[in-house]
Amino acid sequence: xxxxxxxxxxxxxxxxxxxxxxxxxxxxxxxxxxxxxxxxxxxxxxxxxxxxxxxxxxxxxxxxx
Numbered sequence: 001x002x003x004x005x006x007x008x009x010x011x012x013x014x015x016x017x018x019x020x021x022x023x024x025x026x027x028x029x030x031x032x033x034x035x036x037x038x039x040x041x042x043x044x045x046x047x048x049x050x051x052x053x054x055x056x057x058x059x060x061x062x063x064x065x
Contacts, residue, residue, distance in 0.1 A: 010019045012027035014034055019027050026032040038044050 012019055012031050013025060014031040017027040019025055023029055023032050
């Protein structure tokens with residue numbers, strides 16, 4: 001039994017164009033850079049609870065035991 005050569009077409013998450021192997025999962029460097037810029041500007045984030053700084057309770061930089 002032979003397997004069929006099936007190609008899956010994936011689409012760019014930024015502009016919905018077919019992806020390019022060189023920039024996968026994006027279609028171009030422009031879309032990859034646009035996505036990176038969204039991460040750097042805080043438009044994308046991983047939800048979670050606020051991180052408390054347990055080492056610096058009073059904010060002066062000193063550690064008290």
